[in-house]
Amino acid sequence: MPVCIVGLNFKTAPVEVREKLSFSMDDIENEAPLLLSKPYIDETVILSTCNRSEIYFYSEHPDKAKVVVEQYLSERAGIKQEELADYLYNFVEFEAIEHLFRVASGLESMVLGEPQIAGQVKDAFEKAIEIGTAKRVFVNLYRHTLQTVKIVRNETEISKNAVSVPFAAVELVKKIFGKLKNKRALLVGAGEMCELAALHLKENGVEAIDVVNRTYEKAETLAKRYGGNPYPFDKLYEAIENVDIVLSSTGAKEPVIKAEKIKPLMKKRGYKSLIIIDIAVPRDVEVEVGDISDIYLFDIDDLEKVVEANKKKREKEAIVAGEIIKDRVYEYLKWCKLQDLNPIIASLRKQAEEIRRAELEKSLKKLKDYPDEVKKELDRLSYSIVNKMLHQPITEFKKAAREDNLEGKMIHFFKSLFHID
Amino acid sequence: MLEQIYYFSLFLNFLSVIVFFVFALKKNKEVFKVGTFLIGVGTFLLAFFLTLNGIRLGYHPAANTFFTFNFLAMLIYILYFVFEFKFKVKLLSVFILPVGFFFNVVAAFQSKLTPEMVKSISPVFLGIHTGFLLLGEAMFLISFGASIMYLIQNRNLKKKSFGGWYSRLPALDDLEFIAGVGILGGFPMLTAGLLVGFYWAANLWNNSLWYFDPKIIWSFIVWVLYGYIFYCKITERLKGKRFINLVIIGFFLVIASFFITVFFPSIHSLTKDFGVK
Structure with missing residues (x-):
């Protein structure tokens, strides 16, 4: 019995179609049991994010179940089945x-390796387990x-390097300072990207973020939010003197941070490293400062260059991750096969035990007058013979499953050999 | 038999250096493990060889160039393990081990004979004197390796080249920290080694002008420079690239001190006419 998927994602369907087939958690709670009640579907999990909607189901008749699911999706979206296909x-x-x-693992995501999808998959499965549409197999x-997911993250660097501008800024800062604890940053102006970078810096351990702004009130508000000090714009260089990182994005037409003014500042700072990240266009910082x-x-x-380089790295890592995943699928399927054997082996043991008990009782009746030691010995003897006889076939059977040599025919043969249903 | 052990260890160390270069290019963790294994066994055999020789001779073997260089190579390998274990900077292998191997291989071409004079003088002093100095110098090598990595990473950041080694090299501050540890550990060793040497020389050659020896004068210059670097590190007076540059200059002076006796006659020239008149 195989696991199957019917779904669509940002690569196969435009947003007009995706939005019609998006499921909220409440939708899933209502509709998944409905889907489960349809014929041929034994278990189901619905995964829906803004980039994809996928129905995972477990069925003994994948082809028939597929039609059922497609019919269901077509009705839900109000799109003809042929068209939706x-x-x-x-x-x-x-x-x-x-x-x-x-x-x-994020290999199918729009931003390769993004980690949020793992959380969404988790939510989807946990919901399905909660409402009972996912059972043993799922x-x-x-x-x-x-x-x-854990193995892919540990063994590849697919989710490691920054692929957005604010994160790239944080990555660069970390490449210089290592740890950001006890570091102080300064926000000059207040562009959206700058604030995002400031937020990430704070999350990564920067102690405080001072703010310089042409509107002092705005500086005060932002400084309060980041636990730093506000400065008026004419105190810009004073503010720079005390920090390790400057994030700048003002709307100024001319550079606001000038080389001739920064140079003497470095001596005052005891030549402590200073990182200046200039996200403004036109640029806020004179090129000579660098x-x-x-x-x-x-x-x-x-x-952007960092982002591009990191994207390329992720593409390379994705190939490695794909290989790891293939191995994991093989392992999973092997594991499933072993699980399938367990009920067969259990009933074999049960049947053998029943036969033994019956025969033992017959004999015990005949040996009524013998001392208890003899009866006990008889019990041990029969038990031991049965187990030793069964040991080899069961071991070989399991071994064949582990080594992937077990075909359906062989399982059938094994069953008929011992007369198991 | 002893000789075979030595050459086998030399071979393993050579292989490991190659393997670590492959690691630098291919960034494969398995390759790194192979390299670590090779250098591990190689170092162990080298240490075994030196110990057995020490026992056979009855004194610290660092009495001729062959043993001195090998002893230094061994210290470098061991220190590499300590630093790799502590800081987990895998690329350090590429910058440290080749220098260790350089001494390892140069040693192989040196005479293995020990000058008669050395045998007759205090083996205890010789052991302490060379032991401290070589350990200090090995520590300086770690600083040097981290500093070279610092310069490469600094260049990557300044020139905005974010491919290649940029993502594999650690943060600048971390490299500066490792360089600092090498200095903080190495300078006291250097000082101790020199002091022992001075005391020993003063006793041995009390009335002569032993301190006009080129190697001793050179060592004093090295000591002054490292003293300054040490002072800068403790007081945090010099930071960043300025500090790193000094560390690199210092190490070149150290290397020069090894070969100075080739060009100038010295009491440290381990030849027949060893010792001042």
């Missing part, structure tokens, strides 16, 4: 599980998915 993809068994692992698949020793100046193009 163009937007949908459908995977079964190996490919379906591989797809799930790839999605959860609960185990969920466990394997989480493990896979030539001063111990000053590291980055403009918006530099940050």
Whole structure:
């Protein structure tokens, strides 16, 4: 019985179609049990984010179940089934599980390797377990998915390097200072990107962020938010003297931070490193500032360059991650096969035990007058013979499953050999 | 048999240096593990070889260039392990180990004979004197390696080249910290080694002008420079690139001190006419 997917994502369907098939958590709570009640579907999980909607289901008849799910989606979206089929993809068994692992690891995301999707997958499975549409198979698949995400994150650098401008700024700062504890930053002006970078800096341990603004009130408000000091604009260089990182994005037409004024400042600072990140266009900082020793100046193009380099790195890592995921799918399927054997082995043992008990009782009746030691010994003897006889076939059977040599025919043969249903 | 152990260790160390260069290019963790294993075994064998020789001779073996250089190589390898374990900067291997191997291999071409004079003088003093100095110099090498990495990373950041080694090299401040640890640890060793040497020389050659020896004068210059770097580190007087530049200059002076006896006659020239008249 295979795991299957019917779904669509930002690559296959435009937003007009995706929005019609998006599910809120409440929708899932109402509709997943409905889907489960339809024929051929034994378990189901619905994953819906702004970039994708996917129905994971477990069925003994994947082809028939696929039609059921497609029909359901077509009704829900109000799009004809033939028309909707163009937007949908459908995977079964190996490919379906591989797809799930790839999605959860961020390999199918718009921003390669983004980590939020793992949380969304988690929410979807946990919801399904909560409302009972995910049972034995999907609960185990969920466990394997989480493990896979963890392995991919640990063994590759897919989610490691910054792929947005504000994060790239933080990454650069970390490449110079290492830890950001006890560092102080200064926000000059208040562009959106700058504030975002400031926020990330704060999250990464920067002690306080001072603010310089042409409107002093604005400086006060922002400084309060980041736990720093406000400065009026004419105290700009005084403010720079006390900080390690400057984030600048003013609307000024001319540079506001000048090399001739910064140079004497460096001596006063005891040549402590200073990072200046200039996100403004036109630029706020004179280019010559970057030539001063111990000053590291980055403009918006530099940050974009970091982002581009990191994206390339992620693409390379994605190939490695894809290989890891393939291995994980094989492992999962092998594990499933072993799980399938457990009930067969259990009933084999049960049947053998029943036979033994029956025969033992017969004999005990005949040996009524013998002492208890003899009866006990007889019990031990029969038990030991049965177990030793069963040991080898069971071991070989499991071994074949582990080594992936077990075909359906062989399982059938094994069952008939021992007369198990 | 002893000789075979030595050459086998030399071979392993050579292989490990190659493997670490491959690691630098391919950034494969498995390759790094192989390199670590090779240098681990190589270092162990080298230490074993030196110990056995020490036992056989009955004194610290650093009495001729062969043993001195090998002893230094061993210290460098061991210190590399300590620093790698502490700071987890894998690329340090590429900057430290080749220098260790340089001494390791130069040693192989030196005469293994020990001058008669050295045998007759105090082996205890010789051991302490060279032991401290070599350990100090190995510490300076760690500083030097971290400093070179600092310069590369500083250049990456200044020139905005964010490919290649940019993401693999650690943060500037972390590299400066490692360089600082090397100085803080190395300078006291250097001082101790020199003091022991002075005391020993003063006792041995009490009335002669032993301190006009080129190596001793050179060592004094090295000591003054490292003293200044040490002072700057403790007082945080010099930071960033200025500090790093001094560390690099200091290390070149150290290297020069090893080879100064080749060009100037010295009491440290380990030849037949060893010692001042």
